[in-house]
Amino acid sequence: MKGNSPSNGDSNHSCSCIIDQIFTGGLQSDVVCQACNGVSTTIDPFWDISLDLGPCPYGGKSKGAAPSAPTSLTDCLDRFTRPEHLGSSAKIKCSGCQTYQESTKQLTMKKLPVVCSFHLKRFEHSNRLHKKISTFISFPEHLDMTPYMSNRRNNNNNHNNGLAHRNTDVNNRYSLFAVVNHVGSLDAGHYTAYVRQHRDQWYQCDDHLITRATIQDVLRSEGYLLFYHKQILEYE
Numbered sequence: 001m002k003g004n005s006p007s008n009g010d011s012n013h014s015c016s017c018i019i020d021q022i023f024t025g026g027l028q029s030d031v032v033c034q035a036c037n038g039v040s041t042t043i044d045p046f047w048d049i050s051l052d053l054g055p056c057p058y059g060g061k062s063k064g065a066a067p068s069a070p071t072s073l074t075d076c077l078d079r080f081t082r083p084e085h086l087g088s089s090a091k092i093k094c095s096g097c098q099t100y101q102e103s104t105k106q107l108t109m110k111k112l113p114v115v116c117s118f119h120l121k122r123f124e125h126s127n128r129l130h131k132k133i134s135t136f137i138s139f140p141e142h143l144d145m146t147p148y149m150s151n152r153r154n155n156n157n158n159h160n161n162g163l164a165h166r167n168t169d170v171n172n173r174y175s176l177f178a179v180v181n182h183v184g185s186l187d188a189g190h191y192t193a194y195v196r197q198h199r200d201q202w203y204q205c206d207d208h209l210i211t212r213a214t215i216q217d218v219l220r221s222e223g224y225l226l227f228y229h230k231q232i233l234e235y236e
Helices: 018-023 073-080 150-155 215-220
Strands: 025-033 039-046 049-051 103-111 115-120 123-125 130-132 142-144 173-184 189-197 201-206 209-213 225-230
Touching: 018 115, 049 073, 073 115, 103 150, 201 215
Parallel strands: 049 115
Antiparallel strands: 025 039, 025 103, 115 225, 123 130, 142 173, 173 189, 173 225, 189 201, 201 209
16 A cells, blocks of 8 residues: 555645646555455545556456456556455555455546546566567547446456446546657657647647648557546536
């Protein structure tokens, strides 16, 4: 768990700046004791979501499946919000049974921001190697975040049966409006961007060159940073 936030508590993050108003969401972390099934919940603010692109270290989508790498943004989000067994080397002291036990941890979205920013982790740095992951990751023009909400996952934690994708909430629907791409290798590269003006006019920004683009150009691009805005905005 992050920090020392109280069980079932919400971290007290408060800022009225325009950046926080647009980009801040709430990430819920549920740690479940494998001995007594006690749940410890913390909620922390987030401004972007970093998504791994390498093979999943704890298997594929189904239990016992071989490790597999994601091929789409939804694959990445499924993996990000999937329960993870922490194992015997990461035992925590359960507040319920007051003993150190193995546990599972699951991240879900408690509160969605106005703009969701997704960071695809294409640059891998380790003691053994440094490389860029150039795997094509497909991403949609329109995105429904309902399956990754905390209330949806708590009501139906068995994501594989497909029920979590039903009965979507219109307040959780997003539209793509900007994509940042990295062209080149880890040592020598160049950043470009696609941005949308109005409803369906796309432009490619390459240093001082601004040219018209199509949505097909955008969806075929490699993708490094993806920006989605809510389709329905609520004002207080």
